[in-house]
Amino acid sequence: xxxxxxxHEKPCDYFNGNWINEKRDPLYNGTTCSEIKKxxxxxxxxxxDSSYLYWRWKPSECDLPIFxxxxxxTLINNMNIAFVGDSLARNQIESLVCLLSxxxxxxxxxxxxxxxxxxxxxxxxNLTFYWSPFLVKGDQRKNDGPKYNTIYLDHVNExxxxxxxxxxxxxxxxxHWFLDIPSIYYEGDSVIGCFRCHEFKxxxxxxxxxIPMRKALRTTLNSIIERKMVKGNEIDVIVRTYSPxxxxxxxDKGGTCSKREPYGNEEKKLEGMDxx
Numbered sequence: 001x002x003x004x005x006x007x008h009e010k011p012c013d014y015f016n017g018n019w020i021n022e023k024r025d026p027l028y029n030g031t032t033c034s035e036i037k038k039x040x041x042x043x044x045x046x047x048x049d050s051s052y053l054y055w056r057w058k059p060s061e062c063d064l065p066i067f068x069x070x071x072x073x074t075l076i077n078n079m080n081i082a083f084v085g086d087s088l089a090r091n092q093i094e095s096l097v098c099l100l101s102x103x104x105x106x107x108x109x110x111x112x113x114x115x116x117x118x119x120x121x122x123x124x125x126n127l128t129f130y131w132s133p134f135l136v137k138g139d140q141r142k143n144d145g146p147k148y149n150t151i152y153l154d155h156v157n158e159x160x161x162x163x164x165x166x167x168x169x170x171x172x173x174x175x176h177w178f179l180d181i182p183s184i185y186y187e188g189d190s191v192i193g194c195f196r197c198h199e200f201k202x203x204x205x206x207x208x209x210x211i212p213m214r215k216a217l218r219t220t221l222n223s224i225i226e227r228k229m230v231k232g233n234e235i236d237v238i239v240r241t242y243s244p245x246x247x248x249x250x251x252d253k254g255g256t257c258s259k260r261e262p263y264g265n266e267e268k269k270l271e272g273m274d275x276x
Contacts, residue, residue, distance in 0.1 A: 012062035019262035022056040027067065029053055033098035035106075035118075040091070055262060069103035073123045076169075080126045084160050085173030086133040088243055090116075092173070093129045100127075114159060130160035133177035135220040141181050148200060149183040153192070153215040156223040164224065165231045172220065175242030178209040179273050185212050209273075217241075244274040 030043030138151035182196040193207030249255035
């Protein structure tokens with residue numbers, strides 16, 4: 001509600017906008033930030049062009065200020081922030097750490113085998129990544145084992161949830177591991193269905209991925225609410241769900257990221273989950 005005597009500010013739709021070419025140098029790149037692993041570093045691995053560093057999202061109805069690392073560090077003073085989920089969560093936290101590193105040097109912290117942690121002593125702030133692509137308990141497809149996921153939709157993954165009482169902000173990121181890989185879904189000790197069952201001739205009902213994704217998110221959020229009530233601590237949650245595919249040719253099927261600039265309006269037809 002607007003204060004008396006002040007005009008009501010129109011809310012901005014940040015999703016309505018365009019990519020514009022930014023002449024200003026980015027805060028970091030693959031050669032200036034050591035937090036980017038070599039296997040995921042485009043420049044170090046020989047990408048010949050650097051034009052992708054200069055695109056910026058511009059909402060149509062408002063301005064999106066440039067990221068200011070000192071301001072962000074002040075906002076997260078004395079906080080523990082957790083990114084939980086898949087490779088997009090990992091990419092996001094690595095990018096955030098690179099941005100913040102331009103203002104304050106973090107200290108890597110020994111952490112769980114399936115994650116990473118950085119400590120910013122200047123602001124007593126921790127940023128932690130937990131690899132948990134289902135959010136709930138599950139066994140991932142393995143190259144030398146089952147070629148499908150086994151997911152328990154009614155049990156949160158304790159690999160990250162056991163640290164929940166230390167978290168002030170949780171960023172949840174999931175989606176692709178439900179859609180891109182065959183899976184068997186459990187509730188309790190019973191199989192409730194599967195996805196892409198025909199590939200393994202499972203004698204279960206194919207229930208797709210929308211229902212399992214919804215159940216996994218509901219289990220996760222309910223777990224956060226329940227533990228918050230028991231511990232009495234405040235926890236803010238951001239849910240970043242499915243991200244449209246950013247490569248051509250398919251995941252694990254020889255796909256490439258060969259495009260040099262963003263798609264223009266209506267240049268690419270979205271289908272399936274990308275539309276939803």
